[in-house]
Amino acid sequence: xxxxxxxxVISGLGREVxxxxxxxxxxxxxxxxxxxxxxxxxxxxxxxxxxxxxxxxIYSPSGASSGVxxxxxxxxxxxxxxxxxxxxxxxxxxxxxTFLGAQQARALGIEKGVLVxxxxxxxxxxxxxxxxxxxxxxxxxxxxxxxxxVDGKTISTEADLFKALDARRxxxxxxxxxxxxxxxxxxxxPDDVVxxxxxxxxxxxxxxxxxx
Numbered sequence: 764x765x766x767x768x769x770x771x772v773i774s775g776l777g778r779e780v781x782x783x784x785x786x787x788x789x790x791x792x793x794x795x796x797x798x799x800x801x802x803x804x805x806x807x808x809x810x811x812x813x814x815x816x817x818x819x820x821i822y823s824p825s826g827a828s829s830g831v832x833x834x835x836x837x838x839x840x841x842x843x844x845x846x847x848x849x850x851x852x853x854x855x856x857x858x859x860x861t862f863l864g865a866q867q868a869r870a871l872g873i874e875k876g877v878l879v880x881x882x883x884x885x886x887x888x889x890x891x892x893x894x895x896x897x898x899x900x901x902x903x904x905x906x907x908x909x910x911x912x913v914d915g916k917t918i919s920t921e922a923d924l925f926k927a928l929d930a931r932r933x934x935x936x937x938x939x940x941x942x943x944x945x946x947x948x949x950x951x952x953p954d955d956v957v958x959x960x961x962x963x964x965x966x967x968x969x970x971x972x973x974x975x
Contacts, residue, residue: 769797780820780833787922791815798832807834822945852865856931859886865920875919876942879907912940
């Protein structure tokens with residue numbers, strides 16, 4: 764379906780979709796124009812032929828190329844393209860932690876926040892004192908720090924954490940509030956939780972589907 768042109772209307776602005784890695788893509792354009800296989804990365808044009816976005820995904824209950832399409836707005840593209848031209852890549856800030864998904868964390872009694880599973884010793888989070896989850900010699904599970912706030916923004920899920928980081932640049936210093944000290948004993952009873960504020964210097968790391 765090369766050189767195919769489809770048409771439709773802009774049916775929504777400021778939408779949010781998830782990338783294959785689970786990272787939220789915010790402020791996307793919603794359209795009902797058909798997006799065919801291979802159209803990802805193609806232009807979304809207005810009626811005057813001006814570029815307004817880049818097609819990136821489609822939600823189709825039937826599995827066909829019809830449904831609700833999503834495009835990244837041109838303002839976002841401009842910032843990314845500028846970085847690619849200048850540096851050859853887009854540098855995204857990361858804390859340097861692995862975390863437990865919100866659904867699994869709820870099973871441990873964590874109603875909000877992001878539970879840190881590990882903070883590699885060579886990462887910025889570990890250097891700032893962030894602790895990961897561990898198990899003691901008696902078999903009790905000591906939960907790692909739970910990130911509940913970044914620069915004054917409440918963190919309830921990993922999506923909130925991604926959004927907070929996306930607003931920063933590598934090398935920026937951010938204040939991270941964590942709930943620390945929860946120990947789950949053999950009978951399942953949690954111990955005390957102490958909240959501390961830790962300033963972190965966020966640097967670019969290996970951003971994959973579990974490290975942010």
